[in-house]
Amino acid sequence: MPIFKGSTIDWYMASGIVRNHPCEVRIDVSSVVVSFRYENINYVCSGHEIAKGHFELKDPDRKAKATLHMKPDDDVLEGWWLEGGYDCMWRITLDE
Template structure:
């Protein structure tokens, strides 16, 4: 199992809004990836969890925010990139593990 408790992410909304350098935690346990971060709008943590569907390609869901996301990573890379849909909003994200 690999854990990055101090990972950071940049997020781009397709409606032109962006947030950068937000804290998150990433856990990779076998073929399961978990990304969690604090969301001030719901005053709690959002937890995306999913399985590796092909080497380095993950599909995740976060039921508490009607979220669906993808993340992609090259072998041993320190960056994950992908797209997300959450409560009707859409965008892209980039997570730096270290």
């Protein structure tokens, strides 16, 4: 399973934009795991592929759910994040 330890997240929220926040991403043929620390909270969001390049994820500790989509041969995943009634768009740029 490839591990992208130098990856970054951009969040697009109603309250503003957060750019280049560090994260780690693990991807294999049918699953993805995204982990990061934000505002002193550890997040581990994992999920499975529902169609080629399309993932559904959950973070049960935070009661969050998300989607990520990736084009073939690209290093960017994009989707949405929903947690506690708040939602945002997020983009992850993969980097080792």
